[in-house]
Amino acid sequence: MADDRVALRLRGVTKIYSLADSEVIALDTVDFEAQAGQVVVIMGPSGAGKTTFLTIAGTLMKPTSGTIEVAGIETTKLKEKELASIRRENVGFIFQSFNLLESLTALENVRVVAAGGITAPASDTNRARELLNMFGLDHRLHSLPRQLSGGEKQRVAIARSLMNNPEIILADEPTGNLDYKRGQEVMELLLQISVELRKAVVIVSHDHRVREVAHRSLWLQDGSFRDTIVTANDPVCGQLVEVDSASAVTWENKDYYFCAGECRQLFKANQQKYAKRESK
Amino acid sequence: MLIVARKNLFSERVRLAISVGGIALSVLLITFLLALFRGWNEKVGGFVEEVDADIWIAREGTTDFLVAASILPLEGADERFARIDSIERWSPLIAVPMGATKGDTKMDIQLIGFDPATGMGGPVRVTDGKSVPGPGEMIIDQALTSRYGVEIGDSLNAAGTDWEVVGKSTGGDFVASQAVFVTIEQAQAALVMEGLATFLLVDLVEMRDPATYARTIAGNQPGVVGITSEEFAAATRDRVLGDVIPILTVILILAFIVGLAVAGLTIYTATVEKAREYGILKAVGFPNSYLYRVVFEQSIVTGLLGFGIGTGITVVAGSFIQDLVPQFVTLIRWQDVLAVAGVTLVMSVLAAYVPIRRLAAIDPVAVFKA
Numbered sequence: 001m002a003d004d005r006v007a008l009r010l011r012g013v014t015k016i017y018s019l020a021d022s023e024v025i026a027l028d029t030v031d032f033e034a035q036a037g038q039v040v041v042i043m044g045p046s047g048a049g050k051t052t053f054l055t056i057a058g059t060l061m062k063p064t065s066g067t068i069e070v071a072g073i074e075t076t077k078l079k080e081k082e083l084a085s086i087r088r089e090n091v092g093f094i095f096q097s098f099n100l101l102e103s104l105t106a107l108e109n110v111r112v113v114a115a116g117g118i119t120a121p122a123s124d125t126n127r128a129r130e131l132l133n134m135f136g137l138d139h140r141l142h143s144l145p146r147q148l149s150g151g152e153k154q155r156v157a158i159a160r161s162l163m164n165n166p167e168i169i170l171a172d173e174p175t176g177n178l179d180y181k182r183g184q185e186v187m188e189l190l191l192q193i194s195v196e197l198r199k200a201v202v203i204v205s206h207d208h209r210v211r212e213v214a215h216r217s218l219w220l221q222d223g224s225f226r227d228t229i230v231t232a233n234d235p236v237c238g239q240l241v242e243v244d245s246a247s248a249v250t251w252e253n254k255d256y257y258f259c260a261g262e263c264r265q266l267f268k269a270n271q272q273k274y275a276k277r278e279s280k
Numbered sequence: 281m282l283i284v285a286r287k288n289l290f291s292e293r294v295r296l297a298i299s300v301g302g303i304a305l306s307v308l309l310i311t312f313l314l315a316l317f318r319g320w321n322e323k324v325g326g327f328v329e330e331v332d333a334d335i336w337i338a339r340e341g342t343t344d345f346l347v348a349a350s351i352l353p354l355e356g357a358d359e360r361f362a363r364i365d366s367i368e369r370w371s372p373l374i375a376v377p378m379g380a381t382k383g384d385t386k387m388d389i390q391l392i393g394f395d396p397a398t399g400m401g402g403p404v405r406v407t408d409g410k411s412v413p414g415p416g417e418m419i420i421d422q423a424l425t426s427r428y429g430v431e432i433g434d435s436l437n438a439a440g441t442d443w444e445v446v447g448k449s450t451g452g453d454f455v456a457s458q459a460v461f462v463t464i465e466q467a468q469a470a471l472v473m474e475g476l477a478t479f480l481l482v483d484l485v486e487m488r489d490p491a492t493y494a495r496t497i498a499g500n501q502p503g504v505v506g507i508t509s510e511e512f513a514a515a516t517r518d519r520v521l522g523d524v525i526p527i528l529t530v531i532l533i534l535a536f537i538v539g540l541a542v543a544g545l546t547i548y549t550a551t552v553e554k555a556r557e558y559g560i561l562k563a564v565g566f567p568n569s570y571l572y573r574v575v576f577e578q579s580i581v582t583g584l585l586g587f588g589i590g591t592g593i594t595v596v597a598g599s600f601i602q603d604l605v606p607q608f609v610t611l612i613r614w615q616d617v618l619a620v621a622g623v624t625l626v627m628s629v630l631a632a633y634v635p636i637r638r639l640a641a642i643d644p645v646a647v648f649k650a
């Protein structure tokens with residue numbers, strides 16, 4: 001299905017955060033490619049460098065070393081102003097906390113990224129309306145964000161990310177603030193976008209369910225991608241953990257893996273409850 | 281106006297009201313003080329300018345029209361002036377500041393004795409009654425009517441004489457005192473100034489330079505000064521307004537600072553509160569210049585609204601406040617309105633300056649945090 005065209009390419013990207021008395025290597029010589037029509041899911045534990053990866057890929061932050069190509073444009077040497085226009089034209093962002101503008105209606109939130117003026121051309125309004133209709137928000141066009149549910153807000157945000165018809169959609173924990181069902185809907189929407197609208201969709205998450213929609217999934221840990229790692233969900237907190245390095249408990253012939261000692265302790269205290277929840 | 285700017289500005293009604301109110305108050309204060317200054321300036325110097333003379337001759341030491349301890353003998357003046365070709369005509373004038381009473385009402389007046397033959401220094405514009413007072417008669421400035429209710433037919437006591445009011449005129453209101461006009465003979469008699477005058481008014485043949493002649497005339501006669509009409513009007517204004525101008529300037533600056541502070545603070549807090557949204561705009565690809573414009577437009581529109589309301593109130597209030605407080609002589613000149621518009625613009629630009637500087641520092645990466 002996927003095009004051969006590479007929409008996003010990172011080569012040897014390293015990001016080191018310098019703190020007062022130490023350095024954090026958030027990304028360590030990472031290579032990455034995303035093609036149009038593909039959903040790539042990047043998973044990994046908290047602090048693995050997922051958000052760092054996404055902000056660098058989206059040209060919001062410069063890497064310490066390495067190069068980033070967005071829609072065929074090498075971005076590392078560009079000025080902030082040029083990067084802004086690359087973001088505007090080629091990258092659509094979707095955030096965990098939706099990040100809509102509170103005083104603008106759903107329609108305006110989507111439309112604003114195209115023109116930003118007071119009198120948007122009718123074509124912009126039509127496109128924004130079409131996108132919102134496509135995501136089942138036709139009755140919500142003139143609602144303010146505070147009048148929308150979380151799932152609705154995220155759908156508005158997705159519509160906004162598509163407004164300028166970018167090649168790349170970057171989503172950071174898009175389901176993080178949604179319940180299971182709404183999260184599922186959003187994931188399916190992202191899949192639909194990549195396949196039908198031929199976008200390269202990169203989703204960063206530590207929710208293992210996002211893998212269901214992925215054409216390709218990667219595991220990021222300690223700042224670099226690891227191959228074929230076996231993961232499981234912590235039955236207590238739901239976090240994705242690497243089976244190899246996690247502490248495990250066997251109960252009724254099944255292995256359970258934990259993110260930390262606390263979860264393991266909780267599990268042991270009430271195995272029945274947590275095991276049942278996991279197998280659901 | 282950009283939609284983000286408009287929505288940010290008008291979605292917070294209370295804050296908008298505060299910042300617009302701050303600027304409006306400041307604009308109101310500035311235009312009002314300017315109008316007051318212009319009004320006084322016009323009134324105080326206006327009379328001297330209206331008198332149809334090029335040169336005012338007075339006793340040495342005389343500086344202005346309102347406080348003139350000048351006494352000049354008229355004897356021989358006729359022959360002296362007749363010898364100078366460039367003099368078209370001349371006329372004596374008496375002007376003495378004093379108190380007057382109507383019954384129990386006391387008022388400050390400038391008793392003016394003018395020569396009806398030339399009319400020089402007489403009433404500027406007669407609006408009611410006689411234009412030349414006869415013996416025992418006077419023409420009063422209209423301000424005495426609005427302030428003290430003096431009417432035609434009333435009797436006014438001044439300089440130990442009872443005068444009958446027979447006419448009214450305008451142009452003789454000096455704010456702190458008002459002109460009343462009698463003939464020079466009547467004034468001389470009442471003030472015991474026979475053969476004397478306060479000023480000699482000289483009208484030159486056209487195209488002569490008053491300054492040169494003023495010096496020449498004064499040079500011929502020791503103890504006497506010649507002052508051009510223009511200088512004399514300016515000196516008279518300075519007498520009344522000279523001490524007021526520095527105070528006025530300080531108040532104007534304070535008004536400016538108050539407006540700037542209120543507008544600046546409200547725009548700044550609005551910007552800080554929306555910092556995350558500005559971060560979002562940056563993230564989705566708006567350049568800094570766009571964000572600057574968003575804040576700048578909010579500031580300019582706030583300024584415009586404040587300016588409109590402030591000048592509006594001045595115009596409306598200025599039209600009737602003088603009826604309530606006679607000292608509130610206001611004159612709104614379009615040049616001043618334009619200047620205040622400029623000042624408001626400066627205020628808006630300055631109010632946006634600090635918030636705009638802050639925008640540059642907003643890190644779009646922060647919007648990835650929940």
Ligand SMILES: Nc1ncnc2c1ncn2[C@@H]1O[C@H](COP(=O)(O)OP(=O)(O)OP(=O)(O)O)[C@@H](O)[C@H]1O
Nearest residue numbers: 017019024026045046047048049050051052053206
């Ligand atoms: N601005 C920063 N300054 C210093 N260190 C940072 C900064 N941002 C992130 N880090 C560190 O870099 C590492 C990677 O952080 P990042 O936010 O990319 O992780 P993440 O995978 O997105 O985590 P999470 O799943 O919790 O969102 C972490 O160790 C974090 O503490």
Ligand SMILES: [Mg+2]
Nearest residue numbers: 050051052172
């Ligand atoms: Mg993160």
